[in-house]
Amino acid sequence: MLTVLSDYLIYVVLIGIMIFFSFFFSGVETAVITASRIRLEHLAKTGNAAAGRALALLDDLDETVGMILIGNNVVNIAATSFITYLATTAFVMRETGLFVVTAVQTMVFLIACELTPKVISRAHAESFLMLSSYPVKLLLAVMKPAVKLSLLFSGFLKRMFNVTESSRAIVRSREEIDTMFKIGEEEGVIDREHHVYVSEILSFKDIIAREIMTPTIDIVSVELNKSIRELVDVFVATRFTRIPVYESRVDNILGYVFYRDILRRRSVKNIADIMNKAHYVPTTKRIAKLYTEMTENRIPLVFVVNEYGAVVGMVTHEDIAEEVVGEIQTRDQSGEGLITELGRNRYLLKGRLDIEYFMRRFKVQIEKKGFETLSGFVAYRMGKIPRTGDRFEYDKYTFIVEEATDRSIEKIILQKRKKRRRISGQP
CATH class of the missing domain: 3.10.580.10 (CBS-domain)
Structure with a gap:
């Protein structure tokens, strides 16, 4: 009796192992499809070994995907066989009972081994691929003969049906494009102004x-x-x-x-x-x-x-x-920009510039107190409708009222303050 129970327990453990591997293969499959090569290359340049292994998997994408598909099918078939064996021997189930077990098994595998790992992997594709890169590399070595055989067969089918593949790299998301420009800026290939322009275009969907x-x-x-x-x-x-x-x-x-x-x-x-x-x-x-x-x-x-x-x-x-x-910044009908660069770290701003845009553009955090525009912030900060020439300091900038009427603030000069240098010997 104890021997029989221990046998059943072994099958339960094996089913758990198969479910884990099915989760793993589904997650890796999504990761290799959605991971950003550009981000991984950037991490690899900084000495990240896991990123280097992940890039190697993407370089041999056919072998990687082939191994994943073979592995996923093997563990799913094995899990189904183990579950069927337990249902027919341990619980002596007939046709109706087997149908119920199959339905429950399908739902469990769909949620635990398909939807869940793919959602997690899609949200953290690069991290998932780097974390799993070493075990995937080991599995590739173990399953190499089967993978090579499957690739030969798929190559035969491609030639038979005249299927061609493009080797062109595809940029899949706005985040990936932004990452490209960030890396380019860090390496001095792209200047800050062009990066800002591209970021504005990419943020089009977020503008209200x-x-x-x-x-x-x-x-x-x-x-x-x-x-x-x-x-x-x-x-x-x-x-x-x-x-x-x-x-x-x-x-x-x-x-x-x-x-x-x-x-x-x-x-x-x-x-x-x-x-x-x-x-x-x-x-x-x-x-x-x-x-x-x-x-x-x-x-x-x-x-x-x-x-x-x-x-x-x-x-x-x-x-x-x-x-x-247009020129990225919103413009009024006269064609004069809401933001005009006067010189290094010095700008002329229209009072009706949206405060949310201002905060994003100049990286300033402002707690909104009922105002929606830059002029509203200036008036709130000074506690009145200021006169031409009035000024105040906030964050790392000096705000100077360039033009104002009795009712509104028309133009403001924004000047970035210079960092104060410490004199040698001072605390």
Whole structure:
């Protein structure tokens, strides 16, 4: 009796070992597909031996994948055989019982040996591959004959069906591109400015409407009850092709009017008769998705609303396009950038520059206290609407008010402070 139980216990242990190896092979399979060669090469250059072994596995990708597939199939078949043996001998199960065991086994293997290792490996591909590189290397040596045989057979099939493979290296993610530029910058091949430009393009998906919108205070709009003559005067004075229309308050925008609609319908009496309905989006709307929606629905502009439903800004189709293909920084209609470099570590900034963008661009941490723009931060910091020439220091920068009115701060000069040098002998 004890001998029989010990035999069954051995099979249970063997099943556990097979499940572990199935987990291992599935994780390695995902790691070799998703791991970034660029990151591994960078780590290998710093002397990381595990990264060097991982690169060797990627260099012999056919053999590595072949070993993984053979190993995974062997352990899965072995585990199935052991489970079936236990079900038919230890528990004397018939057809119905075997069906239940098979269903449970399939679910366990799917979750424990497929989904779980692949999710973990995809999230930490380089680390997983480096950690498993040594045992994979040993398994490759042990299974080399079987792997070589499988490669010969797969090569025969490729020739039979005329399958060709591209040897071109593929960059798979924005993170990998960013890593390439970081390494290039560290090695002096790429300058900082170009790296910043590429990073801005890569972060396109992360930009939200609030960061590129034209604030309400800068929007030229007309009230709904104005006459067509007054509306025409605004068009002539601004030379804009579209003018937003509000009712009662400037943050209650109902729609917008095209200048061409006035020309086409000269007999119109009221603005409401030619007004196009406004489209609203939240401040947190990602502009990548917004651009797609505006393009598909032919919407030229949208109005950004806060949590209370008040309009806080406007985004046009052109604003988003300029964010991608312009000079990286958002620009206003005069073409003057919100950020202008005056010299080494000295910049001229527009007051309406988004504070989130400012923090990312200049690597400054600011606790937001109800403001969304740089001018709001300056006013909060000084406790008033400052006058031209007022200044203060924050973090590693000096902020100087270059231009201000009674109501707002238009321009700020940002100057990076020089590090104070210690005099020899001072503590």
